[in-house]
Amino acid sequence: MCLAAAAHIVERDRFADLGITDPRLASLVAESWRRRAELPSLYGRFDLRYDGTGPAKMLEYNADTPTSLVEAASPQWFWMEERFPGADQWNSLHERLVEAWKRQAALLPPGPVHFVHSESDELGEDLMTVAYLRETAEQAGLDTEALSVERIGFDKLSGRFVDERLRFIRSCFKLYPWEWLTTDRFGPYVLDTLDNGGGTGTTCWIEPAWKMLLSNKALLTILWELYPGHPNLLAAHLDGPRELAANGGYVAKPLLGREGAGVTLHEAGAPPAVRDEACCYQELAPLPDFDGNRVVLGAWVVEDEAAGLGIRESAGPVTDEYARFLPHVIL
Known part of the structure; x- marks a missing residue:
């Protein structure tokens, strides 16, 4: 349904509803959507409200910079094996991420994949998430480099982004939202050099620009327009x-x-x-309260398939960056 909503936004030119008012950016996002089969795209996380008694309700979808991935992948699996040997878990994240890199390697330009995060991340969550995804790419056989987004340079002679060793950045996984990437100081260079498939541009960004259609809360309203009354929507x-x-x-x-x-x-x-x-x-769909812990389910998608569950709980009604991760088992 989210992909159908993305198609609707492009076909009906609903970019203004998402706050995308720059015609050039809208055109590049639309082109990215139409060429999505040529562009690497890895993962996303649905946040769901569920109390065990009725249909799960979609709160939002983060398809551009989802975090809490590290905890949801290997650590909670190791916890289960140690604490509940013989149990099961809805969790194939690590294996699916490695396989996704292998399958999509042919879509990547030559050279290492740069993995970048922002130095402004005070909690270290972005750094850990990027480091983990870099590890899955290396297990898939890809050559990688680590870099902070603040240390990306631009070589005006060649018209290309470069790393600290002045090597061209041909492909880049970023835990840095597209709305920041396109509006900061180097935003015009991002648009000038965007590899949107079809042999154009010099830098391929992961996640691709079309993910801007899915990581915007306006998506929720488009979904309700297209599927009014659907049991999984609010x-x-x-x-x-x-x-x-x-x-x-x-x-x-x-x-x-x-x-x-x-x-x-x-x-x-x-x-x-x-x-x-x-x-x-x-x-308003208040999160279920278990002894003062308000729980939200993070349902992970790798490529086009469901890949695992990460549960977060918080003391307040809004799940924030200080939410606790709760591992799960299937007995």
């Missing part, structure tokens, strides 16, 4: 809370945000409030 609007203010309450989410930043909850009956910034107004 009602969502862009222009305000509408009926949600009176019927159960709503959550206001910035279109672009990570780790719960800027999310506000509004109970039923509270005066409807339309935020100044562009937001998605989604039906």
